Amino acid sequence: MRVTILDPGLMDAGTHFLEWDLRLIEQLVSLGHTVNICSHVDINPTATALASAQATLSPIFRVSCYVQPAQLDPIAGDLMLFVEGASTTAEDLRRVEPSDLWMWPTFNAWHLYACALLGTPRHISACIHQEPTFNSPNGNIWWRYAFISAMRAKLGLNLGVTVQPLVNEYAGLTSGQRISRFAAAHDGVPGVRHKTSPTRIGFFGFQRQEKGVEILPSLVPQLIKDGHEVVMHDSGGMVQVVATDKLTVLGFVPSLAQEIARCDLVVAPYLPQPYRVRGSGIVWDCIASGVPVIVPGGTACGDLVRNSGSGKTFPALSAQAVYGAIQAAKQDYAVIARAAGEASRRWPETDGSRRFAQAMLQQVDPN
Numbered sequence: 001m002r003v004t005i006l007d008p009g010l011m012d013a014g015t016h017f018l019e020w021d022l023r024l025i026e027q028l029v030s031l032g033h034t035v036n037i038c039s040h041v042d043i044n045p046t047a048t049a050l051a052s053a054q055a056t057l058s059p060i061f062r063v064s065c066y067v068q069p070a071q072l073d074p075i076a077g078d079l080m081l082f083v084e085g086a087s088t089t090a091e092d093l094r095r096v097e098p099s100d101l102w103m104w105p106t107f108n109a110w111h112l113y114a115c116a117l118l119g120t121p122r123h124i125s126a127c128i129h130q131e132p133t134f135n136s137p138n139g140n141i142w143w144r145y146a147f148i149s150a151m152r153a154k155l156g157l158n159l160g161v162t163v164q165p166l167v168n169e170y171a172g173l174t175s176g177q178r179i180s181r182f183a184a185a186h187d188g189v190p191g192v193r194h195k196t197s198p199t200r201i202g203f204f205g206f207q208r209q210e211k212g213v214e215i216l217p218s219l220v221p222q223l224i225k226d227g228h229e230v231v232m233h234d235s236g237g238m239v240q241v242v243a244t245d246k247l248t249v250l251g252f253v254p255s256l257a258q259e260i261a262r263c264d265l266v267v268a269p270y271l272p273q274p275y276r277v278r279g280s281g282i283v284w285d286c287i288a289s290g291v292p293v294i295v296p297g298g299t300a301c302g303d304l305v306r307n308s309g310s311g312k313t314f315p316a317l318s319a320q321a322v323y324g325a326i327q328a329a330k331q332d333y334a335v336i337a338r339a340a341g342e343a344s345r346r347w348p349e350t351d352g353s354r355r356f357a358q359a360m361l362q363q364v365d366p367n
Contacts, residue, residue, distance in 0.1 A: 002034045002099040008061035008089065009106050012040035013046040014235030014252040015206065016281050017065075020105045020356075023165040023185045025054045027357035038096060039363065040064055046252070060092045069136065071077055073108035082142045083108050088278075101125060103360055107159070109142040116149035121353045125158040125183050131169045131277050138174060147175045158362050163300040165277040180362075183345075183355035186281055188288025188344065189261035195292065195337040198330050200261035202231040202283045204256060212269030219269070220247070222323060231263060256282075261289040264337075269322045272296040288311075288351070290344030292326045309339030328332045 009017035069077030105125035133139035160182030233250040286293040297299040297313035305311040314325040
């Protein structure tokens with residue numbers, strides 16, 4: 001089967017867009033499919049080299065997934081992003097070579113509306129990662145209208161979300177369209193040796209406000225003072241720190257899972273509200289690799305960690321609260337490390353890149 005992966009978010013290396021695209025391509029090719037991928041027109045040289053090495057790459061999309069409504073207009077920006085973003089994306093989609101299935105590893109409301117605007121029935125498989133109102137105060141309206149338009153256009157849709165709570169967020173918006181829970185496309189590093197001591201503590205990802213970047217200047221020195229080795233990874237270059245014998249600083253790395261697996265404890269000091277119904281690739285890699293992890297409570301990540309017993313949670317974001325959770329993890333380390341190892345062994349039963357690809361290949365729902 002000819003599959004086209006459509007990803008306007010594919011611009012930079014070190015983001016979940018590239019990671020998921022590469023894993024999806026690898027699995028689809030291994031299953032015997034022919035794969036093309038379409039990226040943003042401003043894809044950088046590193047991401048271009050990595051993607052084009054795996055599939056035929058076409059940089060066609062002009063609207064980025066990172067656009068903020070206020071960047072377009074302080075009042076009408078939300079409407080402009082949906083209407084004009086969809087119109088521009090529909091024009092871009094007319095450049096896509098014929099294929100049997102369109103796959104969107106990351107799907108937004110204006111992407112769905114763009115597909116409907118083309119007016120030609122087609123098969124589409126897509127994964128939704130955020131709540132309807134993410135980056136959009138009127139998101140419920142835009143998604144509802146996009147689903148109505150998709151039904152009228154007779155699109156065949158196979159839609160999934162990355163965490164089960166997101167299914168409820170879209171209830172009432174979908175015009176009867178089923179939304180499933182897709183596997184997380186993270187394999188971790190299976191078979192990592194059982195952790196015995198929380199010596200090496202890691203912070204990973206694209207560091208920014210919602211990921212708790214403001215507490216790092218006080219938290220990291222305290223951990224080093226306590227005798228820990230600290231790994232600071234920042235794929236976006238937002239944290240200005242100098243490496244020492246106790247502090248390893250990482251930029252873009254080809255395999256984030258490998259670096260995570262080298263740690264004894266990973267800290268994800270995220271703001272709880274943005275991650276209430278949102279997954280985290282860092283946390284998924286920790287679970288898949290058997291690495292204990294600290295996450296915010298009252299979130300989808302927190303539920304995953306609590307149910308598996310593979311870490312600790314903090315109630316609200318502050319350096320003190322996160323430090324307290326780290327101390328609790330150190331005290332119970334033998335227990336959570338053993339639970340993390342068990343969770344890693346169970347991970348392939350429900351998740352992983354092969355299961356994600358299989359979910360994306362499921363037969364579409366007729367409208």
